[in-house]
Amino acid sequence: MTMRLAAAELVESREILPGQWLQAYHAPTIASSSRAGQFIHVRTGDFSGMVLRRPFSVNTADVGTGIITIHFRVIGRGTEWFTRLRPSDEIDLLGPLGRPFEVDPRSRHLLLIAGGLGMAGVRMLADEAIRDGRQVTLLFGAASSREVYPSSLLPDEVEYVVATDDGSLGHHGFVTDLVPAYEAWADQAFACGPAGMLGALARQAEGRRGRLGVAKLGRKRGGGRTDPVGSPAARRKAFLQVSMEQNMGCAVGACLGCVVMSTTGVPQRVCREGPVFAAEELVWEGAWS
Amino acid sequence: MKAKRRVVTSAARPAGAKRQPLARRSRPTTAAPESRPGVEIRSAPASRPTDASDASRAAAGDLDREIDLSVDLGRGLVLPNPILVASGTFGYGVEYGDVVDIDRLGAICCKGTTLKPRIGNPTPRVTETPGGMLNSIGLQNPGVDAVIEKYARAWAGWKVPVIVNVAGESVRDYVEVTRRLEGVPGIAGIELNISCPNVGQGGLQFAIDAGAAAEVTAAVRRATDLPLLVKLSPNVADIRPIARAIADAGADALTAINTLSGIAVAPGRTKPLLGNIYGGLSGPAVKPVALRIVYEAAQVVTIPVVAIGGVTELADVLDFLAVGAIAVQVGTAIFADPTLPVRLVDELAAECRRVGVTSHLDLVGTALPKRAGTPSAKGVEYRP
Numbered sequence: 001m002t003m004r005l006a007a008a009e010l011v012e013s014r015e016i017l018p019g020q021w022l023q024a025y026h027a028p029t030i031a032s033s034s035r036a037g038q039f040i041h042v043r044t045g046d047f048s049g050m051v052l053r054r055p056f057s058v059n060t061a062d063v064g065t066g067i068i069t070i071h072f073r074v075i076g077r078g079t080e081w082f083t084r085l086r087p088s089d090e091i092d093l094l095g096p097l098g099r100p101f102e103v104d105p106r107s108r109h110l111l112l113i114a115g116g117l118g119m120a121g122v123r124m125l126a127d128e129a130i131r132d133g134r135q136v137t138l139l140f141g142a143a144s145s146r147e148v149y150p151s152s153l154l155p156d157e158v159e160y161v162v163a164t165d166d167g168s169l170g171h172h173g174f175v176t177d178l179v180p181a182y183e184a185w186a187d188q189a190f191a192c193g194p195a196g197m198l199g200a201l202a203r204q205a206e207g208r209r210g211r212l213g214v215a216k217l218g219r220k221r222g223g224g225r226t227d228p229v230g231s232p233a234a235r236r237k238a239f240l241q242v243s244m245e246q247n248m249g250c251a252v253g254a255c256l257g258c259v260v261m262s263t264t265g266v267p268q269r270v271c272r273e274g275p276v277f278a279a280e281e282l283v284w285e286g287a288w289s
Numbered sequence: 290m291k292a293k294r295r296v297v298t299s300a301a302r303p304a305g306a307k308r309q310p311l312a313r314r315s316r317p318t319t320a321a322p323e324s325r326p327g328v329e330i331r332s333a334p335a336s337r338p339t340d341a342s343d344a345s346r347a348a349a350g351d352l353d354r355e356i357d358l359s360v361d362l363g364r365g366l367v368l369p370n371p372i373l374v375a376s377g378t379f380g381y382g383v384e385y386g387d388v389v390d391i392d393r394l395g396a397i398c399c400k401g402t403t404l405k406p407r408i409g410n411p412t413p414r415v416t417e418t419p420g421g422m423l424n425s426i427g428l429q430n431p432g433v434d435a436v437i438e439k440y441a442r443a444w445a446g447w448k449v450p451v452i453v454n455v456a457g458e459s460v461r462d463y464v465e466v467t468r469r470l471e472g473v474p475g476i477a478g479i480e481l482n483i484s485c486p487n488v489g490q491g492g493l494q495f496a497i498d499a500g501a502a503a504e505v506t507a508a509v510r511r512a513t514d515l516p517l518l519v520k521l522s523p524n525v526a527d528i529r530p531i532a533r534a535i536a537d538a539g540a541d542a543l544t545a546i547n548t549l550s551g552i553a554v555a556p557g558r559t560k561p562l563l564g565n566i567y568g569g570l571s572g573p574a575v576k577p578v579a580l581r582i583v584y585e586a587a588q589v590v591t592i593p594v595v596a597i598g599g600v601t602e603l604a605d606v607l608d609f610l611a612v613g614a615i616a617v618q619v620g621t622a623i624f625a626d627p628t629l630p631v632r633l634v635d636e637l638a639a640e641c642r643r644v645g646v647t648s649h650l651d652l653v654g655t656a657l658p659k660r661a662g663t664p665s666a667k668g669v670e671y672r673p
Contacts (some may be wrong), residue, residue: 004387047422049420246412248382255398256426256429257424259414266406287411
């Protein structure tokens with residue numbers, strides 16, 4: 001994977017939910033080289049006000065048409081700027097960036113867990129998994145029914161289960177409440193969402209093997225050697241992979257702005273070693289104290 | 290006649306004369322510059338016609354005129370051009386390799402390097418502000434030994450000189466880091482970071498006091514023959530005594546400025562946004578402050594000043610040259626526009642052709658007070 005600077009033309013832009021936008025750009029090089037979990041870093045205008053690019057997960061990528069989509073909520077001047085773009089406007093993007101989700105070739109059942117805008121982080125993995133003949137269940141949590149991602153925007157093959165904080169649609173409660181029911185079914189789980197949700201999932205995942213009574217048979221491959229933090233192997237072998245979010249500067253690993261703490265005590269760059277990590281690679285509480 | 294008080298060895302040639310390899314500075318130096326890859330004396334890339342973009346050459350009246358953008362920062366550190374990338378914005382030079390032709394840069398200042406590894410500050414570490422950004426990385430780095438082991442070999446193979454930004458908590462730290470860098474192939478110079486606003490211990494206190502600044506500069510000077518730049522902090526009442534003290538203590542050049550201390554408020558307004566509370570402001574928002582500090586420092590020292598602060602286009606480079614800088618670092622703007630520094634090299638060469646000079650050094654100091662000589666006792670008055 002080589003990152004590139006590329007110009008991309010806006011093809012379509014629409015507000016799919018109040019304050020949430022889905023935009024399609026024609027960016028063939030990004031579409032053909034991106035994998036689920038990776039992101040792009042997009043420039044916002046000139047230097048007259050905003051000086052930083054904005055990172056977006058590659059929400060979907062269609063190699064045939066060269067179209068990628070991004071999904072975002074308007075939370076500030078940068079995201080607001082994007083909503084004012086009109087079809088045929090060009091943006092300057094850098095990508096694909098970061099490391100993707102790694103699905104174990106033996107995994108048949110994938111559990112995807114998204115909280116709010118975290119949908120954008122796992123959305124493309126649903127496409128990839130279905131293409132590869134895997135079964136996908138997507139658990140989605142939002143504050144209320146008004147913020148629930150439309151099922152029409154998901155592949156038909158996905159089993160879509162919704163939880164809302166106020167109970168206005170689906171399960172009344174957090175999306176993490178739904179996970180235990182799928183713990184035995186899922187071969188691997190992939191999550192993106194608020195830090196609190198990911199931390200709760202990481203704690204749930206820790207005890208899973210014990211609860212299921214799965215014996216670890218045979219000799220460990222590699223003689224029990226642990227894979228380096230951020231390595232594809234470490235992710236591929238993990239039950240839970242999480243896509244992390246941090247305020248970002250350069251997005252190429254130069255500025256060290258977007259780090260999360262790993263269990264080795266060395267901060268990991270979300271833009272370079274991540275954004276996808278094995279949950280057990282990260283410290284979820286008191287990382288900096 | 291343009292003011293040429295900021296006399297640099299290479300600028301003192303007769304007008305129109307072809308540039309010759311520069312005379313060695315008279316200061317004693319044991320390490321021959323040729324022993325350090327990346328700092329050998331050579332003609333500037335822009336003097337090769339293939340390096341200028343077609344557009345910039347088309348804009349030039351005299352296509353054959355030789356433009357020499359090289360700058361001498363002292364002790365044999367001659368950069369091929371005056372556009373550097375700033376510490377902390379370009380990692381160790383490898384990160385942007387896919388999209389930037391790094392060998393066309395004037396120099397790379399690497400991330401701040403300390404004696405021991407540092408994990409840095411809690412997140413969030415960066416946030417955008419109007420016309421700028423705040424950062425509080427907190428000097429995260431793997432420590433000087435790991436930096437040398439990981440990157441020096443690659444640096445030694447590059448054409449672009451790499452200047453290692455050195456930070457510490459005590460004079461001994463700075464000296465020890467410097468000692469370990471001394472003689473390592475691939476390291477062209479040292480930029481002393483005595484002005485990092487993001488660490489509790491060390492950093493800033495060396496930059497706000499002339500005595501402390503001179504002490505650490507002198508100690509490092511004694512420890513190394515590497516070209517030594519010292520980076521000034523804008524978070525001071527008057528830069529002039531500090532700049533003078535650092536120059537007198539043996540620095541080869543000054544870098545101005547580091548970031549301005551600032552804070553941002555978190556969404557919900559119950560606390561400051563940055564994990565470290567305080568951050569350093571950079572980007573176009575700080576350019577007027579940087580101009581002022583360069584303007585003041587350039588008038589009280591005879592060593593070169595490298596300007597940094599909010600450069601996003603050629604006009605900014607020319608502004609900094611006008612107030613007395615001989616080279617410019619690009620920092621925050623790289624995040625939005627990674628190829629900007631290389632483009633600025635071409636644009637500066639084209640500008641030299643347009644105005645009819647053979648070196649950008651002829652554009653240096655044009656906005657400084659015209660009367661040459663020592664500034665008056667009152668110096669340059671700054672009225673906020």
